[in-house]
């Protein structure tokens with residue numbers, strides 16, 4: 001019988017680990033990927049959808065296009081994981097395996113912020129898509145881009161949202177009637193890269209965007225239209241664009257594999273404390289940020305370890321904790337920060353100024369993954 005590998009989640013991490021395994025091992029292994037959704041959406045596409053730059057249909061990458069030798073992708077909802085026996089139960093049955101890769105991402109804990117369920121968030125596909133109709137109705141008053149807790153995915157994304165909102169109301173001719181405030185539970189927009197943070201702070205100042213660092217939104221009162229921060233301040237708003245507190249999916253918490261909210265792993269090998277069970281991407285506590293490019297790097301490391309163990313081919317590569325993040329500065333220009341979490345004594349980030357050329361880079365980043373994973 002072929003070695004059975006079960007990959008939970010077909011996001012950045014799950015798509016890459018199964019693609020890498022298929023490339024090297026093809027039909028000689030039995031890879032099963034399970035996801036409850038019917039399509040993948042890049043995280044950054046949510047910003048494009050909410051600001052009306054594209055439609056949800058245009059950015060959904062349907063899993064039916066994911067066809068790889070040796071891999072089957074099942075649309076099922078995972079309801080229990082037993083890491084000791086590597087048995088996974090879904091709404092459709094039971095799956096056993098020799099190697100288990102948990103890549104279930106981060107979920108949103110709406111209940112952690114009272115009142116948030118009555119306000120808007122832009123981190124889920126549904127939330128971003130709803131905002132597509134709501135944003136055009138905002139033409140005066142206070143807008144808040146508010147983060148409800150750290151860690152959260154893609155640390156620059158709330159800054160990007162504030163800058164794109166500036167462009168949006170400017171294009172509408174109503175910027176003078178609107179204020180924009182960004183609330184972030186971090187000391188600076190991109191802490192590992194002081195140069196990137198400095199550039200973002202300068203961009204906020206140029207555009208009159210108010211930046212409130214080291215604070216989070218603790219409560220939202222949608223009837224009074226007031227957001228309360230954890231320092232007791234109350235900010236009135238006419239438009240609230242929230243980032244919910246993140247948490248591990250409930251099924252992962254219930255499995256006992258998470259500790260302190262996330263799955264502890266060896267940050268270089270992604271091994272959990274359970275034999276032959278790995279965790280990658282946003283769900284894993286590696287010390288690196290929660291972003292797709294890091295999930296992908298971890299997936300490549302795990303795939304190389306599995307290929308070495310199963311087929312005796314090559315050597316297991318250690319996860320490097322490094323990656324490039326693109327940052328929308330508005331006006332069609334994109335900056336980049338190359339962050340490296342593991343090489344030195346502390347994380348570093350090299351900043352590249354926003355340009356139109358980097359927009360082409362970002363487009364190529366998306367296009368290569370779309371082709372590699374979906375053949376589109």
Ligand SMILES: Cc1cc2nc3c(=O)[nH]c(=O)nc-3n(C[C@H](O)[C@H](O)[C@H](O)COP(=O)(O)OP(=O)(O)OC[C@H]3O[C@@H](n4cnc5c(N)ncnc54)[C@H](O)[C@@H]3O)c2cc1C
Pocket residue numbers: 008009010011012013014034035036037042043044045046047076077078079103104105106122123124153154157249251280281282283290291292293294295325326
């Ligand atoms: C607004 C925004 C902008 C972003 N911009 C960027 C960017 O520019 N660059 C970047 O690198 N990253 C960006 N990100 C972050 C990026 O999207 C995530 O970090 C990345 O998707 C994490 O990959 P993952 O594989 O760990 O999890 P995910 O991609 O979230 O995949 C997890 C999968 O598990 C599935 N799942 C969960 N629970 C179950 C269950 N019980 N049963 C079955 N399936 C389940 C989900 O359906 C999902 O498909 C952004 C995110 C947001 C919200």
